[in-house]
Amino acid sequence: MPAANPFHGPNAGYLIELYERYLADPSAVDAQTRAFFAEWTPPPDDPDVAALVAATAQPTLDATRIVGAARLIRYIRELGHTAARIDPLGSPPPSDPGLEMVNHGVTKADLAQLAAEIVRGPISRAVANAADGVEQLRQVYSGSIGYETDHIQNFEEREWIRRMAESRFFFDNFDTERQRELLDRLSEVEGFERFLHKTLPGQKRFSIEGTDMAVPVIDAIIRNAAAAGTREVVIGMAHRGRLNVLAHILGKPYSSILSEFHTPDYSKDTYTGWTGDVKYHLGARKAYRESGVIEMPITMAPNPSHLEFVNPVIVGRARAAQEKRTRPGYPQRDEKESLAILVHGDAAFPGQGIVAETLNLSRLKGYHIGGAIHVILNNQIGFTTDYHDSRSTHYASDLARGFEIPIVHVNADEPEACIAAARMAWAYREKFQKDFLIDLVGYRRWGHNEGDEPEFTQPRMYEKIRNHPTVREIWARELERRGVITSNEAQRIFDEVQNRLQQAFDTVRERQRLSTTTPPVASKSSDKPKPRPSVYAKPLTPQRLIELNEALLDRPDEFTPHPKLERMLQRRRQAIHDPAGIEWAHAEALAFAAILADGTPIRLSGQDSERGTFSQRHLVLHDVMSGERFVPLHHLPQARAAFAVYNSPLSEAAVLAFEYGYSTHAPGTMVLWEAQFGDFANGAQVIIDQFIVSGRAKWGQDPALVLLLPHGYEGQGPEHSSGRLERFLQLAATDNIRVANCTTAAQYYHLLRYQAASLSGYPRPLVVLTPKSLLRNPRANSSLSDLSDETFQPVLTLGSAAPNPAEVARLVLCSGKVAVDLMASGELERAGGSVDLLRVELLYPFPEEELAALLARYTNLHEVIWMQEEPQNMGAWSYIAPRLRALLPADMPLHYVGRGESASPAEGLHSQHSIEQNRIIRTAVQGVSVIV
Structure with a gap:
């Protein structure tokens, strides 16, 4: 506290208020301020201070009444809403005891006396206003409007509302x-x-x-x-x-x-x-x-x-x-x-x-x-x-x-x-x-x-x-x-x-009358599916992909990422040239870069989506020294559109609904929402049921929101195995959504680019059952040529490793990560060419033409297997079985291999999971006994 005259300049009002508090109750100010005021003599030439000292020295003034008046005003402002007449039907408001004068030790007469005795200075103005304006304050705060502001921490906001209310500005x-x-x-x-x-x-x-x-x-x-x-x-x-x-x-x-x-x-x-x-x-x-x-x-x-x-x-x-x-x-x-x-x-x-x-x-x-x-x-x-x-x-x-x-x-x-x-x-x-x-x-x-x-x-x-x-x-x-x-x-x-x-x-009744007398016009619509338009993105050359890859790895000289992370990311410089060197997240980053280079904006949000739940994505880097953030996709020289990625709050329903709303209002933007685990989508089921899958049929809207749902049985228990594929397939009809369960990084890359290309002419929501273990599984990796020379394939074969179709007696079909488990098991090699595998990568719209063409190659087929990780009452089986049956000869056996019906998606123990997973794979290749 300075020794000079403090009642001067911009601090004057504040120090006068402190002095008022000190005079009323010395303990109301801090020790340093008490010590200052105990030795300080008010300057005689300051009229406000002189009036204040003179007023407080008058024996007729009671500090208790002054404090009570100030407290009453504060209560009216803070609790006046409890006495506001806000019910048109006239029910009495609850009010609050703090609004009664008697509970603050003051009466109307006290207020009038205080106003008469104090004629000048800050305290006189406050009390005079109280005496003249308590009823006006009651009318403001306990009239037909009740204001609640005491929960607002920001003083400026509270003061603004108070000023606007008391001036009746609006x-x-x-x-x-x-x-x-x-x-x-x-x-x-x-x-x-x-x-x-x-x-x-x-x-x-x-x-x-x-x-x-x-x-x-x-x-x-x-x-x-x-x-x-x-x-x-x-x-x-x-x-x-x-x-x-x-x-x-x-x-x-x-x-x-x-x-x-x-x-x-x-x-x-x-x-x-x-x-x-x-x-x-x-x-x-x-x-x-x-x-x-x-x-x-x-x-x-x-x-x-x-x-x-x-x-x-x-x-x-x-x-x-x-x-x-x-x-x-x-x-x-x-x-x-x-x-x-x-x-x-x-x-x-x-x-x-x-x-x-x-x-x-x-x-x-x-x-x-x-x-x-x-x-x-x-x-x-x-x-x-x-x-x-x-x-x-x-x-x-x-x-x-x-x-x-x-x-x-x-x-x-x-x-x-x-x-x-x-x-x-x-x-x-x-x-x-x-x-x-x-x-x-x-x-x-x-x-x-x-x-x-x-x-x-x-x-x-x-x-x-x-x-x-x-x-x-x-x-x-x-x-x-x-x-x-x-x-x-x-x-x-x-x-x-x-x-x-x-x-x-x-007018409406006249239209109705005319409609009943006019013969109906024959409908021009057809119940037959229309051919899906070709919206595949133009393939990028290997050189173009390498350029994008290099740009993604560029950093400012002064930026220092975590060394372990930087080593992992810098491996991508060589991995893009290696056979099967491109991992899932690497392909995703290249897809995002390619989409931005095409001029399509991207927005991605979800719980921990910046890094990725499985520490795979790392779209946002953090400087280990300063904590500053760096987003490589923001500094991509080839980019022609904005890229936004946000870690969402721990919410599924509101965040997914937000992204749905965003996608409907920004139809040219690729909007993605990622669940931390696929089963977390069940927290947003209302948004999925009532908006995403049915909004087009009910309201004519065309969202193209992408849902990324980590899915796959890894022995992590019931809650972190299934993205509830069956629910989306049950909700799929009349070409309303797309549902995919990819098995390679290249397929995911092409699917994202397809989705971005479809925004302008064929928008649909896309549900992707994304993997967990496949994120780093070499069998799910892809080569540069897979990205540059191919497009998305609704059904994948074993390629050059496939057996001669004429020698295949048993054909296994499946979708997603279980296919990679089967390929890694060695069971197909032990079958000696009698068993082949087809991976259904796009589940809806059902790839009928592609499957029919592939099935026609197997001239000596004895049986067809549908294999899945999920229980029989879950997963794709209920959806896929009638569609497969329609493609197969009437006498061709169709078998189900997977977990039995269950109320829970998966086992709770990893050891049980391993036993069941091995049984499924072995049974699918070696033989089954039940025909479905």
Whole structure:
């Protein structure tokens, strides 16, 4: 503490505050400061300090009351939300004892006396404000908005929210024009729901009524985002209010929505598997334009009934919209490119774990989007479940507290407060690039759906709702009181909305009438599979591959990687020339380099994907001296596109959904997600089932996401053996995905390049059962010529080592790593040419033509074996058996060799595994006794 006058310059305010604390309670400051103030004499020429000393010297002032007043103000600011009137149905808030004056040792009279006695100086201003403004503070913090900020660690953020709230900054500029616009919008929102309720009674629509203000709130966020230069908005929401948002935010015509209640258009090519989806799952896209604003697209993504699982999909789409991927290195990102708005249900927000996973992504470098704005449509009930049965927290939003997200609770029947919350949400996101949450507390006018009777389980709540006016009616009365509209104007506006809806409905009915009298047109579609387009990438010459290899091994002179790792990587300089010298990860790096050289961006994420779970990849190197990172693919001279690789959080569902969303929004980018072990994909099964494999059939989307799933029986127990191949094959239909189980590094190289080449004309998700032991197994290695002279082969033979087909009596077919186990066992050599092996590398689409051509070569075949590592009720057997049978002569025996049926994928002991694995290989070659 300096000896000179401290009450000078920028430190003056801070030191005065310290002196106040010292005078009130010397123990409230540190020992050094106490010692200074004990010997210090305030300068007589400083009026603030003089007033402070004089005021505190007055015998009528009680330091206890001063401290109590300050503490009361702090409690109001921090706990005022507990007393906020946020329930439109009028239930009393819980409040908190800390909000009562008596619990702080002060009364209104005390505050008034303190204000009168202290006339100058910092302390006088604070207490005077308390005396004059405690009730105003209560109105701010315990009115129709409740602010939660005490969980935010950053002082600047807390102070900003406090300043904006207490100044009522976001209530300004709500002029009569805006007030009228709000009435118009609420008339559209309510009118739409009332028309559907009257015209289509009992049909599901998941009405927004009770949280009608959600539409104007989203309107306000979008309007502010557009004015600030945001170039795209992506919205994710579940069922409730979706039709209303589609109509009034996305501009979907009333006639289109009404027609979907009767005759949705599913007229698509039948081979593509188009099935469509229910109306309240569908998405839409609109070009937003307002005065002076460049056209801004708004997209609402489709999503299934797993309500919150669309959240990370939307965040992934927003990230894809923000990134420019045309230059080498990590993609350049501009957060103004997109805004994500996520609309949640109050029961689903705390109830579905995907929400927590998504919130955890919000500040991670590979997933950060500069903040999403969350809106909870709080019905105060989930289906039939009361809130106290569906969550362990007071508020539905409490989960967000752990991620330091500001939370504003707002009464959905208070339009101006709702708009102010929306404006604050945007402004906070714009300033701090962080998430913001609006808890829009309303109610649900009807049941969970319109055919449901809510009074069976919540009779008292629905007695209130039955007699409760709508927010449109409340707002219309308020505008009439203010003299903004006349008594008849509100009804006229509402009637005009009803007329527009009736006209749209009449148009739909006329179309239906004409469709029943017009003969149907014969379908031009065919159920027969169309030929797959040839999208193989142009082969690279050996010299080109060598150049890429050298570039991948180049390092800055000052960069010092781990010596053991550097020796391993530098071996690739010679390995590319050696026969079968290219390992799996080496081939992958060359494939990535070739894809980037072709101008296709790549994004790879997953748990430990930078290094690779099995220490095989090492796409990111670390300097052993400085810890700095170096990514060779960022410094590739041949690269013409960005490359991004990220270690993901320990999450499968949210991360896979994020990458799915990214791939749908960036169709020209090769996006890969890698599971740490293949079985970890079961943690993301909802994303696989409801989005990846069915999104094309339901919503017409064309993702090309790659799933890398380490698979193969190595004796590591049930959880780390199987990538659950059977699940993907069961989900495969109408050319919706690709499923591969490769056995060589070259095949993997060609498959990746094929996938990248297909992005522009034949995109499909690709599931690759990647190996573990094959990563370094010499029998899975490839030569330079395998990469330069070949393309991907759906079925692999033994090549030059294959026996004469005319002498083969037993043909073994299999897929993946078990084939290499068989080749390494020596059993084929001992069979003396009577047994041959075919490796099915592409399982779906089923390589029917390739297999048929190969099977025709075996003129003296006696039996066919399908061999697999997995139990009989798992793996490829159930999928492959009927397809193989269709290709074989009717009298040709088809046998299964593998593990017996089991509830668990694999043995728990390595010794048991070895015994079973050897039995499978031996039986496949030497003979079986059961014909399937």
